[in-house]
Amino acid sequence: MYISNPNIILPEDPDTIVWKYLDLSKFLDLLISKKLFMSRSDKFEDQYEGTFSEPTFEEIKKLSVDNPKFLDFYKSHREKVVVSSWHINEYESFAMWQIFTQNSEGLAIQSTIGRLQKALLIEKEFNQFIGEVNYIDYKKEYIPFENMFFPFLFKRKSFQYEREVRIISDLHDKDIKINDGLKINVDISQLIEKIYIHPKSENWFKKLVVELVSKLDFDFEIEKSDLESDILI
Template sequence: MYKKNDNIKLPEDPDTIVWKYLDLSKFLDLLMSRKLFMSRSDKFEDQYEGTFSEPTYEEIKKLSENNPEFLDYYKSHREKVVVSSWHINEYESFAMWQIFTQNNEGLAIQSTIGRLQKALKPEINYSQFIGEVNYIDYKKEYIPFDDMFFPFMFKRKSFQYEREVRIISDLSENAIKINDGIKIDVDVNQLIEKIYIHPKSENWYKKLVIELVSKLDYTIEIEKSDLESDILI
């Protein structure tokens, strides 16, 4: 269930468009299981994920001089936080296609902030929050740590192109087993407003995706990427 956290900021307009770029297998897993995969935060490619900037770390070190468990807790906490990443953009992103899909057979899910909020279903043991990532200079800027989600809502400026919004949960109080991540229940029809097919995919691939979505009893609109429209000259 989506909950509001006043410390976690979001675009005010619920119609703000967000995207998720993924391969066919992950897309089908979402449709068939009706569950959204959330990755363990320490499994992301960015090794700084969930860590602190230098000014914050120096402060935490001072606080942990007489309480070493304080620092150890922050280190292990990354294994208990799970994240689903989305990209804010009014339009498709050529860069996102390049980074997150392979072999010209990827897909992009188009949604909105409002749809993400409504798509999350109540969870018995934990809550999901949605927040926009802040991009800062980790050598100079301070990350507050009065909220356990704070280090997970900041990334280095070199990742600004991601324009990330993330669904995030803290499972540290739960006995849920987390390997690479967990799957959460979602309303798929609410989550997905439109599906875009990879701009360099063949026509047979688009037909395959349409057929698969139809056989799974979804009525989601499917389009070929706008990036490969016919040239007008």
């Protein structure tokens, strides 16, 4: 279940559009399992994920002089935080298609902030939080650390193009095994508003997606991306 946190910032408009770009296998896994995969934060490609900026790290080092376990905890904490990343954008993103779909057989889920909040179902052992990522200069700017989620809601300015909003769960005090991540319960019909098919996909691929979605008893609106629509001259 989504829990609000006054320290975590989100766009004020619940109708703010968000996207998730993924390949067909991951999409089918989502529909069949009715569970959303959340990646372990230290498994992301960005090695700075869940770490601190230089000004914050210097402060933490000072606090750790008499308590070395304080710093050790922050280093190991990343292994127990899981994340599902979504892209904020009113429109499709050509860059996101390029980065997150390996070939033309990919698709994009369109949702909204409000839908994400409502789609998260109750987990007995942990809560989910949703927050917008802040993009800062890690050499100059400070990341607060009074809230355990803050390191996971800041990224380097080089990643600003991601315009990311995240579903986050912290499992550091839970006896839950995490390999590359874990799956959480979601209301699929609430989570997904519309499906867009890869702009370079063939017609057979859209037909396949439509057929698979229908066989799994979902009725999402499915459209071909308009990034490759006919040129008007």
